[in-house]
Amino acid sequence: MSAMLLNKDKWPEFVGKLSGKVWVPKVEEGEAIRFGPLSGEESKLPEYCNTRVPPKEIVFPETETLYCFQADEHEMTAPEIDERKIIIGIRPCDARAMKIVEKLFRWDVDDPYYLKHRELVTLVGLACNAPGLNCFCTSVGGGPASTEGLDIIMFDLEDRYLLETITEKGEALLKEVEGLLEEAGQDVLAQKEKLIEAAENKISRSVDTEGIAEGLPGLWEDPLWKRVSASCLGCGTCTYLCPTCHCFDIQDETEGFEARRYRTWDSCMFEEYTRHASGHNPRPTRRERTRNRINHKYSYYVDKFDLIACVGCGRCINYCPVNIDIVEILRQVKEAL
Amino acid sequence: MGKANPLMPQTVTVLDITTETPDVKTLRVAGKEGIPFDFMPGQCAMLSVPPVGEAIFSITSSPHCRDCLEFSIKRVGDVSGVLHELVSGRQLGIRGPYGNGFPVDEMKGKDLLFIGGGIGLAPLRSLIGYCFANREEYGHIDIVYGARSPADLVRKSEIGETWPEQPDSTVYLTVDAEFPDWSGHVGFVPSYVSELAFTPENRIAVTCGPPIMIKFVLQALEKLNFAPEHVITTLEMRMKCGVGKCGRCNLGSVYVCKDGPVFSLAQLNELPSEY
Numbered sequence: 001m002s003a004m005l006l007n008k009d010k011w012p013e014f015v016g017k018l019s020g021k022v023w024v025p026k027v028e029e030g031e032a033i034r035f036g037p038l039s040g041e042e043s044k045l046p047e048y049c050n051t052r053v054p055p056k057e058i059v060f061p062e063t064e065t066l067y068c069f070q071a072d073e074h075e076m077t078a079p080e081i082d083e084r085k086i087i088i089g090i091r092p093c094d095a096r097a098m099k100i101v102e103k104l105f106r107w108d109v110d111d112p113y114y115l116k117h118r119e120l121v122t123l124v125g126l127a128c129n130a131p132g133l134n135c136f137c138t139s140v141g142g143g144p145a146s147t148e149g150l151d152i153i154m155f156d157l158e159d160r161y162l163l164e165t166i167t168e169k170g171e172a173l174l175k176e177v178e179g180l181l182e183e184a185g186q187d188v189l190a191q192k193e194k195l196i197e198a199a200e201n202k203i204s205r206s207v208d209t210e211g212i213a214e215g216l217p218g219l220w221e222d223p224l225w226k227r228v229s230a231s232c233l234g235c236g237t238c239t240y241l242c243p244t245c246h247c248f249d250i251q252d253e254t255e256g257f258e259a260r261r262y263r264t265w266d267s268c269m270f271e272e273y274t275r276h277a278s279g280h281n282p283r284p285t286r287r288e289r290t291r292n293r294i295n296h297k298y299s300y301y302v303d304k305f306d307l308i309a310c311v312g313c314g315r316c317i318n319y320c321p322v323n324i325d326i327v328e329i330l331r332q333v334k335e336a337l
Numbered sequence: 338m339g340k341a342n343p344l345m346p347q348t349v350t351v352l353d354i355t356t357e358t359p360d361v362k363t364l365r366v367a368g369k370e371g372i373p374f375d376f377m378p379g380q381c382a383m384l385s386v387p388p389v390g391e392a393i394f395s396i397t398s399s400p401h402c403r404d405c406l407e408f409s410i411k412r413v414g415d416v417s418g419v420l421h422e423l424v425s426g427r428q429l430g431i432r433g434p435y436g437n438g439f440p441v442d443e444m445k446g447k448d449l450l451f452i453g454g455g456i457g458l459a460p461l462r463s464l465i466g467y468c469f470a471n472r473e474e475y476g477h478i479d480i481v482y483g484a485r486s487p488a489d490l491v492r493k494s495e496i497g498e499t500w501p502e503q504p505d506s507t508v509y510l511t512v513d514a515e516f517p518d519w520s521g522h523v524g525f526v527p528s529y530v531s532e533l534a535f536t537p538e539n540r541i542a543v544t545c546g547p548p549i550m551i552k553f554v555l556q557a558l559e560k561l562n563f564a565p566e567h568v569i570t571t572l573e574m575r576m577k578c579g580v581g582k583c584g585r586c587n588l589g590s591v592y593v594c595k596d597g598p599v600f601s602l603a604q605l606n607e608l609p610s611e612y
Contacts (some may be wrong), residue, residue, distance in 0.1 A: 031387070066344050072430050074348045108595060109343045109580040215588065220609055247584030250344075250577045259388040263344075266583070269439040274575050275587050277414030280548055282574070282611050292587075295609075317556035331425055 001165040003189065004174060004181035008159055011044050013157055017177050020084035020122065022059055025051050027243050035087065049132040050313060054243035058087055059098060059117040063264045066113070066250070070257050081116040086173065088124040093137045093311040095123050095149035098225050103305045104246060113117045113263075120262030122169050125150040131203050134314030136327055139207040142311050144199035145192075157193050162188055162229035207312075207330045216337040222336050228329045229290035231322040236267035237322070238316035239293065245272075268292055294329060343580045346385045346430030349373055352405055353425045358484075360412045362363065362421050362458055364611040365516060365569040366429055367405040367587045373431055378464035381581050384420065385430030392416035392552065393435065393576045395598070397459045399466025406431075409491055411456040412540035430442050435579040436598050439464045439569065446459065447541045449475035451555050454526045454546025455484050458491050460571050460598075461545050469503055471511055478503070479535065483511040483526040487519045509533060527553035530561075545571045555602055565603035 006014055015038055022038040025048050033048040035055045050303060068075040102118060104109040114287050127146035128135070137143055147153050151170030155162040162184055165171045174181065219225075239245040249266040266273060269289050275281040283289050302311035310326070317325045349366040356362050367373075376396055385391040392414065398407035412421045412517075423429075440466070449468060453461045468475045484490045490510065501508045511522040511529045521607060522529060527550065535542070542563055544554045551570055558568050574586035574593040586593040588610045600608075 040502070057552055074387070074430060076345060076430075078342060078345060105582060107581060109582075110341070111580075112342050113344075217609060248577065248582070250391060250583070252390045254388040261387065261391075261578075263583075266577075266585070268584065276573065276575055277417065278547070288611070292611075295589075296584075296587070300587065303590040 001171055003162060003164045003184040004187065005157075005184045006161045006177075006181055007164055008044060008161065008255065009279075011178045012042070012182050014177055015042070015088065016040070017180070018086050018173065019176060020086045023055070023085060023087045025089045028052075028296055028302065035090075044179050045089050045126070046336050048089075049128075050132065050315070050320065052272055052297040052315070053241060054094050054097065054313070054315065055090050056094070056097065056101070056243050056246075058085060058120055060101070060114055060265075061247065063262055064113060066261045068258065070259065070262045076261075079121070081113065081162070084120050084122075086118075086122045086124060089126045090123050090150075091128060091155070091166070091313070092125050092144065092146040092148070092150065093135075094243045095125050096137075096142050096146055097149075097311045097313075098123070099149035100244050100307050100309055100311070101246050103307065105267055107304075120171050122151045123149060123172040124152045124154060124163075124170070124173070126154045126156065127196065128199050129156055132314055132318070133228075134205060134317040134325075134327070135203055135312060136205040136207055137312035138200060138203050138310045139205075139209060140308050140310050143196075145196045151297075155195060157188070157191060157195075161328065162192055166256070205314075205327050207307065207327055207333055209298070209330075212301045212330065212333060213308075216299040216333065218337050219333060220291075224329075224332045224336050225287045225291045228324065228332060229286040232286040232287055232290060232324060233322060234269050234271065234289070235321060236269045237319050239267040239269055240265055240325075241319055243258075243311060243313060244297070268296070289328075294326070294333070298330070298333075343432070344578065346383065346391075347373055347452050348428050349431050351407070351423050351425050351427045351429060354423060357409060357493070358489045361409055361489075361491050362412075363407055363409045363492075364420060364423070365398075365405045365407050366431065367542070371403050371576050372406050374434055376434035378441065379438040379460055380434035380435040380436045381460075381579075381594075381598065382406070382408075382433030382435065383576075384416065384422065385432070386416060386419050386423075390416050390418045391430070391577075393579060393594070394436065394573070395460035395463070396437045399463050399470060400469040404526060409456065409459040409462070425455055432578065434574075435594050437596065439599050440601075441467060444468075446475045446476065447539055449478045450535050450540055450542040451480045451482075452526060452530055452542060452544040452546070453480070453482045454550040454554075455489060456491065457544075457546030457550070458482055458496075459545075461478065461499045461543065462492060462495070465493065465500065469500075469506075470502065471526055476505075476539065478506040479509070479533075479603065480506070481509045481511070481526060481530055481533065483513070483524075487512055487516050525553070526550055527557045530554060531557045535561060537561060537567065541567045541569065543569045558602075563602075566601055568602035569599060570605070571599060574598075
């Protein structure tokens with residue numbers, strides 16, 4: 001659709017004019033980057049490869065009220081989800097992840113909470129000029145400038161951004177800031193192509209996914225599962241920080257007479273996750289839990305939706321406290337096939 | 338997000354509660370107009386006791402009972418614990434029905450062998466009730482049921498009186514060990530099944546019980562030459578949403594809450610041996 005240029009001097013004006021709650025990457029305490037609502041003090045986007053917590057938290061909150069009730073009564077009220085949000089600076093992998101997860105939340109029965117959040121959000125992505133050390137998006141169907149799931153994609157051209165619209169939602173958003181933009185010429189588009197190529201060349205890690213989805217079930221009893229899970233602490237970081245992990249728990253909580261039922265992120269890496277009330281646990285050790293995590297992403301999801309539930313963002317590798325590396329696991333899977 | 342919200346329960350009232358065994362009670366619940374939804378035997382419902390939580394239970398009553406739903410519930414966790422403490426008149430949240438249910442049409446014209454252990458009789462009882470209500474559709478009915486002790490046998494009036502009196506039906510009871518007040522069969526359910534040597538011709542076996550019992554019953558039926566397509570079981574898994582989103586009840590790429598809980602042995606053989 002349209003390709004426009006935004007001078008970086010005009011950034012504060014640009015984000016300030018948009019109608020909706022704008023979320024941008026921010027420097028958190030401890031120097032981690034995380035998405036947060038615009039405070040008005042941001043003069044530019046920070047330098048970042050990607051946020052530690054993925055922006056899935058904006059459309060699938062870590063803890064979300066399903067409905068409220070008075071303790072001991074059965075009148076239940078679900079919260080209204082009506083806030084328009086604009087996520088600026090989401091990386092292409094994280095936008096692809098939302099598209100992948102949406103399949104599940106639409107499958108068979110609609111999940112009204114997730115779908116409403118998703119409907120109200122506009123995704124303005126920022127293509128990666130400098131992918132991280134553990135990025136492998138190009139192995140799993142993505143790329144540093146993938147537009148899947150995005151409404152607008154931005155390219156960082158040093159002193160200005162190139163903004164390309166992908167959807168009508170994106171087109172409508174740019175209309176709101178028309179006065180700040182100028183049309184991009186052919187030279188800029190050529191510059192963009194070079195940036196993409198350079199970024200792709202910087203991705204050094206890769207996974208050969210050929211045959212993995214079909215082959216994984218046959219490796220059920222393979223010794224590799226014990227090997228790759230031996231150092232796992234069961235902390236769940238890999239799943240909490242994964243942009244495609246969507247598993248949740250449902251719990252009740254009371255404060256005085258006010259009570260609510262909420263859902264909260266859960267992890268297949270936790271022992272209690274599958275433990276029956278009787279005590280029986282179909283996935284009793286980290287071996288079975290790791291096996292399920294890899295199978296779910298690289299085989300079950302492919303079986304169900306013809307998509308790998310991994311976007312190659314590298315977070316599970318970057319933040320695992322004991323350096324468990326999904327690329328290495330997949331290499332061993334491939335070797336065992 | 339009112340009616341379209343699959344996570345929002347509707348309200349039912351507890352009509353009465355019967356004590357079955359030291360740790361099993363049967364709750365009868367109903368909405369303003371009887372049963373809150375239609376269902377088939379083998380399907381489950383999420384019972385909700387705010388602010389304690391929700392848990393999934395198989396429906397114990399037969400679909401022919403339109404006045405109320407019955408749940409025979411063993412006390413094992415938080416929600417089942419509080420359900421045991423309820424009194425009649427209390428309100429509960431309920432959502433469902435969930436799961437696929439038993440293949441009652443495929444079972445037509447066949448002799449049926451029901452094999453239950455402990456609280457595993459709960460889902461079977463819905464199916465047994467359904468088959469007795471449609472008696473002419475099914476052949477001979479054998480019911481093998483066992484528990485740890487005589488006190489742990491549930492639905493005593495049905496297993497002891499109602500079912501044995503049904504036409505063309507036999508009930509075999511067993512307990513795990515000798516007890517002074519027990520003159521019936523002693524032994525585990527799987528070995529009793531082997532001992533009774535049921536023939537596989539024109540017969541479908543349906544089993545439900547603790548995982549360890551199911552495992553050995555399936556082996557026993559295999560030895561008796563039952564084809565995997567004619568052996569049916571129900572699986573239980575920890576569940577939170579009931580609608581295939583929360584992730585935990587999968588066996589390979591199938592969700593027990595959607596594609597189960599009823600599976601044939603032939604289907605289970607195709608799935609990862611995770612259970």
